[in-house]
Amino acid sequence: MSEEKNPAAVELGRLGGKKGGKARAEKLSPERRKEIARNAAKARWDKKRREE
Numbered sequence: 001m002s003e004e005k006n007p008a009a010v011e012l013g014r015l016g017g018k019k020g021g022k023a024r025a026e027k028l029s030p031e032r033r034k035e036i037a038r039n040a041a042k043a044r045w046d047k048k049r050r051e052e
Contacts, residue, residue, distance in 0.1 A: 025033065 028036070
């Protein structure tokens with residue numbers, strides 16, 4: 001079995017991946033975006049505290 005990737009499949013994957021994050025952000029409500037950001041900040045702070 002060949003380990004080379006199919007160039008057409010790679011290109012299709014890139015197309016979806018390049019617009020995925022932006023498209024998801026546009027669908028989220030402002031409240032949900034805030035909740036996600038709050039959870040991410042809390043995770044970063046908790047991680048920093050564990051390292052100390």
